[in-house]
Amino acid sequence: MREELKRYREFLKDDVRLKIDFSTTDQNRRVPPPPVQKPIRQGQTPILLPTPETFDMFRGTDLIDAITGRFSHRSFLNSPLTVEEVSFLLWSTQGIRQAVNPGCAFRTVPSAGCRHAFETYLLIRQVDALSEGVYRYLPLDHALVLEHRVTEMTRLLDQATLAQSFVGSAPVVFVWTVVPYRMEWRYDIAAHRVIAIDVGHVCQNLYLACEAISCGTCAIAAYHQSKMDSLLKVDGDDEYTLYLAPVGKV
Numbered sequence: 337m338r339e340e341l342k343r344y345r346e347f348l349k350d351d352v353r354l355k356i357d358f359s360t361t362d363q364n365r366r367v368p369p370p371p372v373q374k375p376i377r378q379g380q381t382p383i384l385l386p387t388p389e390t391f392d393m394f395r396g397t398d399l400i401d402a403i404t405g406r407f408s409h410r411s412f413l414n415s416p417l418t419v420e421e422v423s424f425l426l427w428s429t430q431g432i433r434q435a436v437n438p439g440c441a442f443r444t445v446p447s448a449g450c451r452h453a454f455e456t457y458l459l460i461r462q463v464d465a466l467s468e469g470v471y472r473y474l475p476l477d478h479a480l481v482l483e484h485r486v487t488e489m490t491r492l493l494d495q496a497t498l499a500q501s502f503v504g505s506a507p508v509v510f511v512w513t514v515v516p517y518r519m520e521w522r523y524d525i526a527a528h529r530v531i532a533i534d535v536g537h538v539c540q541n542l543y544l545a546c547e548a549i550s551c552g553t554c555a556i557a558a559y560h561q562s563k564m565d566s567l568l569k570v571d572g573d574d575e576y577t578l579y580l581a582p583v584g585k586v
């Protein structure tokens with residue numbers, strides 16, 4: 337086997353854990369945990385979303401039907417999503433069940449060590465009552481903040497997703513970035529493997545939640561790293577794009 341291939345295969349093994357002296361991790365050196373969500377900038381105003389009590393209207397989908405019916409959608413109707421639907425999808429993927437302290441909160445998805453190292457960005461083209469732009473989810477507040485406006489979102493997304501043009505045609509695109517330190521604080525060099533495992537749960541919940549609201553999605557792991565990071569205006573080191581998923585009515 338090629339040496340390089342052999343080396344990369346090791347990434348999936350948990351042998352990395354044996355190399356760590358856990359007494360030296362930031363957690364065990366009593367460094368305070370990083371916050372559960374990235375703070376907002378001065379001047380940004382949270383846009384509160386409909387709360388989970390309003391999700392009753394989405395009840396009724398049978399779990400077995402949702403699992404059976406799930407598949408990857410690569411074309412979407414030209415119809416906007418409602419704010420209620422977007423709120424439901426955000427809660428299903430990263431919503432908070434119970435905030436424990438400023439550095440720890442249980443969510444609707446599992447995460448290694450409850451570290452939840454992701455931020456969720458929404459590239460919004462067509463959502464009732466929300467103008468076009470790049471938004472970020474604030475799970476503690478169950479709110480969105482407008483990060484910035486983008487002209488030519490479709491064209492930029494097309495370039496950033498290596499000409500997978502169905503992504504840019506979706507009314508909303510979920511983009512999950514990772515803030516690696518949130519996981520490294522506890523797991524040091526064993527953080528990155530579990531980050532990659534964690535994000536799968538998030539996207540699977542998106543697939544299943546879409547089934548409840550006549551929407552579809554498609555996991556996207558093939559993209560141009562620096563173009564996606566520039567689109568979101570994240571630094572590419574302490575926070576960078578990991579996974580995305582366009583969502584639309586089907």
Ligand SMILES: Cc1cc2nc3c(=O)[nH]c(=O)nc-3n(C[C@H](O)[C@H](O)[C@H](O)COP(=O)(O)O)c2cc1C
Nearest residue numbers: 406407408409410500536539554555556557558559
């Ligand atoms: C980690 C991961 C990465 C993927 N990346 C892409 C992608 O970049 N582009 C795409 O069109 N589909 C992508 N997919 C979707 C797969 O192609 C799809 O899940 C697979 O063909 C099985 O089809 P199904 O989801 O309809 O069952 C990805 C799926 C996963 C889980």
